[in-house]
Amino acid sequence: MSARDARLAFAIVAPPAAWTFQLLAVYLLVSLACAKHVVVPLGTQAAGAAAALVALAALATALGARDEGDGPRRFLSRAAALAAALFLGGIVLGSLPGVLVAGCA
Amino acid sequence: MSERPLSATATFEQRLARVWESAPDEAGWVTTTDHKRIGERYIVTAFLFFVLGGIEALVLRAQLARPEIALVDPAMYDALFTMHGTTMIFLFATPILSGFGNYLVPLMIGARDMAFPRLNAFGFWVFALSGVFLYASFAASSIPQNGWFAYAPLAGPRYSPETGMDFWTLGLVFLGISTTAGAINFIVTIAKLRAPGMSIDRMPLFVWNILVTAIAMLFAIPSLTVAAALLELDRVAGTRFFDPAAGGSPLLWQHLFWIFGHPDVYIIFMPAVGMVSSIVPVFARRPIVGYTALAVSSVTTIVISFGVWVHHMFAVGIAAQALGVFSAASMLIAVPAGVQVVAWIVTIWAGRPVWTTAFLFAVGFVVLFVLGGLTGVMVAAVPFDWQVTDSYFVVAHLHYVLFGGMVFPLFGAFYYWFPKMTGRLLDERVGALNFWTMFVGFNLAFFPMHIAGILGMPRRVYTYPAGAGLDAVNLVSSIGAFVVALSVALFVANAAVSLRRGRLAGRDPWQANTLEWSTASPPEPFDFARLPAVASRDPLWGPKVANAREPAALATAWRQTTATSALEARPELFLRMPGDSIWPALAAAALLALFGAILFRFLVLVPFGLALLFALVARWLWPSPETPGAHVGARPGPRELPVGRAPGWWGMALVVATDATIFALLLASYGYLGFAGNGPWPPPGSERPQLAIPLVGTVVLLASSAPIAWAEAGIRRGDVRRLAIGIGIAMALSAGFVVLQAIELTRKAFAPQTNAYGSAFFTITSFHGLHVIVALLLGAVLLVRAWRGGLDRERHLAVQNVALYWHFVGAVWIVILAVLYLSPQVTG
Numbered sequence: 041m042s043a044r045d046a047r048l049a050f051a052i053v054a055p056p057a058a059w060t061f062q063l064l065a066v067y068l069l070v071s072l073a074c075a076k077h078v079v080v081p082l083g084t085q086a087a088g089a090a091a092a093l094v095a096l097a098a099l100a101t102a103l104g105a106r107d108e109g110d111g112p113r114r115f116l117s118r119a120a121a122l123a124a125a126l127f128l129g130g131i132v133l134g135s136l137p138g139v140l141v142a143g144c145a
Numbered sequence: 146m147s148e149r150p151l152s153a154t155a156t157f158e159q160r161l162a163r164v165w166e167s168a169p170d171e172a173g174w175v176t177t178t179d180h181k182r183i184g185e186r187y188i189v190t191a192f193l194f195f196v197l198g199g200i201e202a203l204v205l206r207a208q209l210a211r212p213e214i215a216l217v218d219p220a221m222y223d224a225l226f227t228m229h230g231t232t233m234i235f236l237f238a239t240p241i242l243s244g245f246g247n248y249l250v251p252l253m254i255g256a257r258d259m260a261f262p263r264l265n266a267f268g269f270w271v272f273a274l275s276g277v278f279l280y281a282s283f284a285a286s287s288i289p290q291n292g293w294f295a296y297a298p299l300a301g302p303r304y305s306p307e308t309g310m311d312f313w314t315l316g317l318v319f320l321g322i323s324t325t326a327g328a329i330n331f332i333v334t335i336a337k338l339r340a341p342g343m344s345i346d347r348m349p350l351f352v353w354n355i356l357v358t359a360i361a362m363l364f365a366i367p368s369l370t371v372a373a374a375l376l377e378l379d380r381v382a383g384t385r386f387f388d389p390a391a392g393g394s395p396l397l398w399q400h401l402f403w404i405f406g407h408p409d410v411y412i413i414f415m416p417a418v419g420m421v422s423s424i425v426p427v428f429a430r431r432p433i434v435g436y437t438a439l440a441v442s443s444v445t446t447i448v449i450s451f452g453v454w455v456h457h458m459f460a461v462g463i464a465a466q467a468l469g470v471f472s473a474a475s476m477l478i479a480v481p482a483g484v485q486v487v488a489w490i491v492t493i494w495a496g497r498p499v500w501t502t503a504f505l506f507a508v509g510f511v512v513l514f515v516l517g518g519l520t521g522v523m524v525a526a527v528p529f530d531w532q533v534t535d536s537y538f539v540v541a542h543l544h545y546v547l548f549g550g551m552v553f554p555l556f557g558a559f560y561y562w563f564p565k566m567t568g569r570l571l572d573e574r575v576g577a578l579n580f581w582t583m584f585v586g587f588n589l590a591f592f593p594m595h596i597a598g599i600l601g602m603p604r605r606v607y608t609y610p611a612g613a614g615l616d617a618v619n620l621v622s623s624i625g626a627f628v629v630a631l632s633v634a635l636f637v638a639n640a641a642v643s644l645r646r647g648r649l650a651g652r653d654p655w656q657a658n659t660l661e662w663s664t665a666s667p668p669e670p671f672d673f674a675r676l677p678a679v680a681s682r683d684p685l686w687g688p689k690v691a692n693a694r695e696p697a698a699l700a701t702a703w704r705q706t707t708a709t710s711a712l713e714a715r716p717e718l719f720l721r722m723p724g725d726s727i728w729p730a731l732a733a734a735a736l737l738a739l740f741g742a743i744l745f746r747f748l749v750l751v752p753f754g755l756a757l758l759f760a761l762v763a764r765w766l767w768p769s770p771e772t773p774g775a776h777v778g779a780r781p782g783p784r785e786l787p788v789g790r791a792p793g794w795w796g797m798a799l800v801v802a803t804d805a806t807i808f809a810l811l812l813a814s815y816g817y818l819g820f821a822g823n824g825p826w827p828p829p830g831s832e833r834p835q836l837a838i839p840l841v842g843t844v845v846l847l848a849s850s851a852p853i854a855w856a857e858a859g860i861r862r863g864d865v866r867r868l869a870i871g872i873g874i875a876m877a878l879s880a881g882f883v884v885l886q887a888i889e890l891t892r893k894a895f896a897p898q899t900n901a902y903g904s905a906f907f908t909i910t911s912f913h914g915l916h917v918i919v920a921l922l923l924g925a926v927l928l929v930r931a932w933r934g935g936l937d938r939e940r941h942l943a944v945q946n947v948a949l950y951w952h953f954v955g956a957v958w959i960v961i962l963a964v965l966y967l968s969p970q971v972t973g
Contacts, residue, residue: 070464070470112713134473137466144464
C-alpha cells in the first residue's frame with residue numbers, strides 16, 4: 041500500500057472509528073462509575089477530546105487529498121471529508137452530555 | 146447447461162444461451178442458479194408472507210376497531226401480533242429487498258450472475274424453508290406469543306415453556322443463515338463483478354445501498370443469532386444466560402437483540418432508499434443531484450445505526466450521561482437522512498418530472514419518510530421517549546419508518562421494474578388508484594396511533610375500555626388498515642392482468658440510465674451477450690456503452706463472467722461459474738431437518754444432521770466437470786501481471802468476518818454478565834480456570850497453523866505430496882487440541898447449568914471446539930481431493946480458503962484464552 045493510499049484509508053476509517061470509540065468509552069466509563077463506583081477522573085472528556093482530534097486529523101487529511109489521484113480516489117477523498125465532518129459533529133454532540141448532565145442521575 | 150442440441154451455424158447468442166439456461170423441466174426448477182429466477186422467487190415468496198402478515202394485521206385491527214370486543218382471545222391476539230411483526234420484519238421486508246437485489250444487481254453492474262450462484266440458490270431455499278418452519282407453529286397449535294423482540298425472561302423456559310418460542314428462536318437462527326449467505330454474495334458480487342470501467346464512483350446508487358446493507362447484515366445478523374441461540378440454550382439445555390437467580394441478565398437479551406434490531410431498521414430501509422434514488426432521476430429526467438453526498442449518507446447512516454441500539458432501552462435504567470450520549474447519536478442520524486431528502490427534492494425541483502405511478506410512490510415515500518424521521522428525532526429525546534415508551538406512539542413511528550420508508554418505495558419499484566422482469570407494463574390508471582388508496586389508507590391507519598399513544602394507550606393490549614377517548618382514533622385506524630388492504634388487492638389484480646395483457650415494454654420503456662435497461666425484457670439467461678464496458682455514471686445517458694474484451698471461445702465453453710478490481714473495476718479474471726445444482730436445495734432441506742430435530746428434542750439426531758449437512762455442502766463445492774480448471778487471467782502479456790484474489794477467497798474472508806463477530810459477541814456477553822453481576826467473577830463455587838492444559842493446548846493449536854501454511858506454499862508450486870503431509874500434520878495437532886480441551890472440560894467442577902458463568906464458559910469453549918472439528922473435516926476433504934487429483938498448481942483456491950479458516954480458528958483461540966482463562970487470574 042502506497043503512502044497516499046494509507047492516508048486515504050486513514051481518512052476513511054478513522055472518523056467512524058473515533059466516534060465509535062467515544063460512544064463505547066463513555067458508556068463503559070459512566071457504567072463503571074455508576075454501577076461499580078470506579079471513577080476515572082476526566083475519563084469521558086479525555087475520550088471525547090481524543091476522538092475529536094483523530095476525526096479532525098482525518099478531515100484535514102481528506103481535504104488535503106481531495107484533488108489528488110484518479111476518479112475513484114478523488115471520489116473517496118471527498119466522501120471521506122464529508123463523513124469526517126459528520127462524525128466530528130457527532131463527537132462534539134456526544135461530548136455535550138458530559139458537560140450538561142450529571143453522570144448517574 | 147441445457148442438453149438442447151445446437152447446429153454448427155448457431156449464433157454466439159444461441160451458444161451462450163445453451164451454456165446459461167437451466168433445464169426446462171421440474172428438475173431445472175429446483176436446481177436453477179439463475180439470479181433472475183432466484184430473485185423472482187424471493188419476491189413472490191416474500192410477497193406471500195406480506196399477504197399473510199397483512200391478514201394478521203387486519204384481524205388485529207378488527208379486534209381493536211371497537212372497545213371491549215372479543216373477536217379473538219388475548220392469547221391469540223398475542224400470537225397474531227408476534228407473527229405479524231416477525232413475518233413483516235424477517236420474512237417480508239428483508240427477503241423481498243434481497244429479491245430485488247438478486248434480480249437487479251448483476252444486471253446493473255454488467256455481470257452475468259452473482260459471484261456465488263449456488264450459494265444464492267441455497268439462500269433462497271433456506272429462506273423459504275425457514276418461513277415454513279416458523280408458520281408450522283400454527284399447525285402445531287403452539288404459536289410464539291412474545292412479540293417480535295421476545296424479551297427475556299418472558300421468552301425463557303419458566304414463563305414460556307411451550308414450543309412456540311422454540312419455533313421463533315430456531316426459525317430466526319435458520320433464517321439468519323440465508324441472510325448471511327445473501328450478504329456475502331452481494332458484497333463479493335458488487336466488489337468483484339462490476340463491468341470494466343464501473344469504478345466505485347460510477348456505481349448506481351441502488352447498488353451502493355445494497356452494498357452497505359449487505360455489510361450491515363454481515364455484522365448485525367450475528368447479534369440476533371447469538372441472542373436467539375443463547376435463549377434456545379436456556380430453553381433446551383438448561384443454561385442460565387437470562388436467569389437473574391443464577392447470575393444471568395435479562396438486559397443481556399435486550400443489548401444483543403437491539404445491536405441487531407436497530408441496524409435492521411436500516412437494513413430494511415437502505416435498499417428502499419436505493420430504489421428511490423433509481424426512480425427519482427429517471428422520472429425527473431436529469432441525473433441525480435448530490436451523488437457523492439447520497440453515497441456517503443448511506444454509508445454513514447449504516448455506521449451510526451450500529452451505535453444507537455441503547456435508544457431502544459432508554460427506560461431500563463441506564464445512567465443519565467450514557468443516555469445523553471446515545472440520544473445525541475440517535476439525533477446524529479437525522480443529518481445524513483436530511484441530506485438524502487434534500488438531494489431528492491433538488492433533483493425533482495431541477496428536473497422535468499413525469500408523474501408515473503413509480504414516481505408517485507417515490508414522492509409519497511419522501512413525505513412519509515420526513516414524518517417518520519421527525520417522530521424518530523422525538524423519541525430520540527430521552528424525556529419524550531420515557532413518556533411514550535411502549536405506547537401506540539412508538540407503533541405509529543415504526544410504521545411510518547418501516548411501511549412508509551420501505552413499502553412505498555417497494556411498490557414504486559414494482560411499477561418501475563415490472564416491465565424489465567416480465568416484458569409488460571403495469572396499468573398506470575390502476576397504478577394511480579393503487580397509490581392514492583395506499584397513501585390515504587396508510588395515513589388513516591397510522592397517524593391516529595400517534596394520538597392514541599399520547600393519550601396513553603399501551604401497545605400490545607387486545608382491547609381498551611369504552612369512553613377512554615380511544616374509540617374514535619382506533620376506529621379510524623382500523624378503517625385505514627382495510628383501505629391499505631384494498632390498495633394491495635388492487636396491485637395484485639393489476640399485476641395478474643398486466644402479466645397477460647399489459648402493454649409490451651420493450652427494452653427501455655422509461656428511457657432510463659442504468660445497464661439493466663440495455664438488456665432484453667425479460668433478460669436472456671446470460672443477461673448480456675457482450676459484457677459492457679462503462680465510461681460514465683449514467684451509462685445509458687452518457688457515451689455509448691462499449692463491449693468489454695472477452696474471449697468468445699471461453700464465454701461459450703462454460704458459464705463465464707469477468708472479475709474486476711474493487712476500486713477501479715479493471716479486468717482481473719475471467720471467472721468460470723458453477724452450473725445448476727441440486728445440492729444447495731438438499732443442504733437447505735438438511736438444515737430444516739436439523740432444526741426440526743432440535744425443536745422436537747430429538748437431540749441424538751443432531752450430530753447426524755450436522756454430518757449430513759457437511760457431506761452435502763462438501764458435495765456441492767466439489768468441482769464438477771463443467772468447471773474443470775482455474776479462472777483465467779484477464780490481462781495476459783509478456784510478463785504476468787499480478788491479479789487480485791479470486792471471489793471465492795473473498796467469500797471465505799467474509800465468512801470469517803461474520804464468524805469473528807459471533808465470537809466477539811459471545812465474549813462481550815461473558816464480559817457483560819461478569820460486569821452486571823454483583824459478586825465476584827467467576828462466582829463462588831466456580832473455581833478459577835487452571836492454566837496447564839489450556840496452555841499446552843494453545844501451543845498445539847497454534848503450531849498447527851505452520852504446517853497448513855507450508856502445505857499451501859507447496860501446492861502453489863504444484864507439490865501435492867507436500868500438501869498432503871502438511872495437512873496431515875496440522876490435522877494431527879488440531880485433533881490433539883480437541884482431546885486436551887475435552888479433558889479440560891470434563892474436569893470442571895461446574896456445568897453449563899450451574900450458573901451464567903458456567904453457561905458462558907462452556908458455550909464459548911464448545912463453540913470454538915466445534916470450529917476446530919470443522920477445520921479437521923475440511924482438512925479431510927482437502928486430502929481426498931488431493932488424492933483424487935483435484936488439487937494442483939492451477940487449482941488450489943480450496944487450500945487457500947481452508948488455510949484462512951484454520952489461521953482464524955487459531956487466532957480466535959488466543960482471544961478466548963485471554964478472556965476466559967487469563968483475565969480471571971487477574972480479576973478473580
